[in-house]
Amino acid sequence: MGIAERKERDKEELRERILVAAKTLFLEKGVEKTSIRNIADLIEYSPGSIYHYFKDKNEIFHALHQGGFQQLMGRMEVLASVSNPMERLKGMGSIYVQFALENPDMYDLMFIKDAPILHVSNSNEEQWKEGFGTFNFLRSTIKECIDVGHFRGHEEEALSFLVWSTVHGMVSLRIRRRCEVVLAQRQDTIVKDGLNEFFSILDRLSS
Amino acid sequence: MGIAERKERDKEELRERILVAAKTLFLEKGVEKTSIRNIADLIEYSPGSIYHYFKDKNEIFHALHQGGFQQLMGRMEVLASVSNPMERLKGMGSIYVQFALENPDMYDLMFIKDAPILHVSNSNEEQWKEGFGTFNFLRSTIKECIDVGHFRGHEEEALSFLVWSTVHGMVSLRIRRRCEVVLAQRQDTIVKDGLNEFFSILDRLSS
DNA sequence: AAAAATAAATGAACAGTGTTCAAAATAAAA
DNA sequence: TTTTATTTTGAACACTGTTCATTTATTTTT
Structure with a gap:
């Protein structure tokens, strides 16, 4: 049969x-x-x-959306060998930003658009498992940083959200074309420059 | 006549x-x-x-979009009396986040949605004057901070973009419902908590 | 091999969208 | 009052996501 x-x-x-x-x-x-x-x-x-x-159009794009998370997670795998959590954190930031700038439409679908999942069903936790995976990776790395003595005075969850927000903010302003307000000659490099500023801030918070 | x-x-x-x-x-x-x-x-x-x-639907929503910038700028006016640039900077962050959370749909139109202006015409600088105004306010405040000795080693333009990105990132993740990945009991306060973490980081960079 | 049952694919139909434009209605000027 | 100019209309066009009775294709049973 x-x-x-x-x-x-x-x-x-x-x-x-x-x-x-x-x-x-x-x-x-x-x-x-x-x-x-x-x-x-x-x-x-x-x-x-x-x-x-x-079932409908949303279900199609939710499937693509899931594929995007797998791609992003795949790129993060190279960081498994980075034992220094501070270095790993910065690596995550670089990879995240690079992924977003290289795949702006996919990033848009994953993090900016009205989430397809919300229309597919009443979003239970199961459906967000891709997002959970990536955020947990960030959270655990920041926890490691804290355990090692960095970010004194800061709290794991809120700091993780803040770090995510910072990189998301930069790439989403770029993708949704809100960078026209920065100096014309800086527009092409502003995300990279912003990320470097961010890294230097993170370094200052290391001790 | x-x-x-x-x-x-x-x-x-x-x-x-x-x-x-x-x-x-x-x-x-x-x-x-x-x-x-x-x-x-x-x-x-x-x-x-x-x-x-x-002319078309975009022109209607661009008009509303402009109204939103006036609202936001109006809220910022109370900061004119704050002479300490560091305090003013934090005030701007608070007002920005509050505006976004109180007017999520307007914020969405202003900073997240595909900019209506892009469809109305080939966006020349004139059309972005609202955005320029608000970003210039941020930039000049950060310049003042630098002039007074804060943020040593950082650069005005990139840092301004980074600061904007951070607050935009937090509120846009919230508005577009990407906060489901943070701990359930934290979801209602995560933006506020993130902003406080951010302020404490800014304070650390003051000297 | 023929008939019956099951599964898959179709395309017309529905109610909606932004936008255009000739015609009609209204208002102003001569 | 007649002519000119302006404003408003609503039908029409080419789309959209989605549904569903009907047709086509395949598999199973007789």
Whole structure:
């Protein structure tokens, strides 16, 4: 009875094709301008078919969203070998910013857009597990820093949120084009410069 | 020949009525779910009329966007009497965060959403004058801090961007519902707590 | 092999969107 | 009053996400 299995595979394959088509169009034109009909056209199926594989448009983009977190987590893996928590923290910042600037549309979907997950279901904790994973990595690194004697007087959770907010703030202002207000000649480097300022501040807080 | 003037007034009045209706609906349902037809219904005009007063939907929301900057700038005015630049800087942070949390939809329109201005015209500097104003206020305050001897080793422009990014990061993560990853019992206070951590860091950099 | 049952794909239909524009209604000027 | 100018209209266009009865394709049973 390998037929049921093959059918399952076929179904999974088409699901994947929808996802690939959606990602292609999304990276070309953004979420809003990617319509179900566009996706259907690209895979040469009718619009209605899509709904046999995904509940709605949000579910499609939530799937891409999850893929983005895996990408980001993958990039962080090189830091496993960095034993100095302070160095690891700065490495995380660099990788995070680099990921955001290299994949602005994906970053936008993951951290800026109205979260697709909110529309898919009443967001229970399960659904946020990707986000939990990355934030926990940051939190545990900062905890290590504190345990080693850095950031005296600061508190783990709030500081973790603050650090995340700082890098998110910089890249999201850039991605959503709010950097026009900084000096014209600085606009291309302002995120990098800001990050360096941040690192030098973190160093000052080390003792 | 007061007729031309009266007509001018009438036109301006209807323009204002459109704006009021747009703002009402926008604060109720958000930009995307506020349609031209909704606005037209509310002021009891046909949809087509709107286009005699605004080029397109973006122009309407850019007008509201400008109003938001005036509001924010207005709140900042109380700081004119704060002579200590360090205190003024922290005051700006508090006011900024408070404004964002009290007017999340307006903040979203001003700093998070795809800038309406980008679609209205090829954004020249003129159009960003509201943004320039607020950022210049931050920059000049930080310059004062540096002149007085704070933030030694840091550079005005990049540090200004970093400070802005930090507060923007916190409130935008909150507004776009990315705080689910922090400890459940901390979610309501995390922005306030993060801001306090930030202030304590700024204090450490004072000397 | 033919018939019945199951599964998958279709495309028209619905209610909505921003925007345009010829025509109609209104107001002002001659 | 007639002519000119302005303002308002609402139908039409080309889209959108989503649903669902109907058709097509495949698998199972007879």
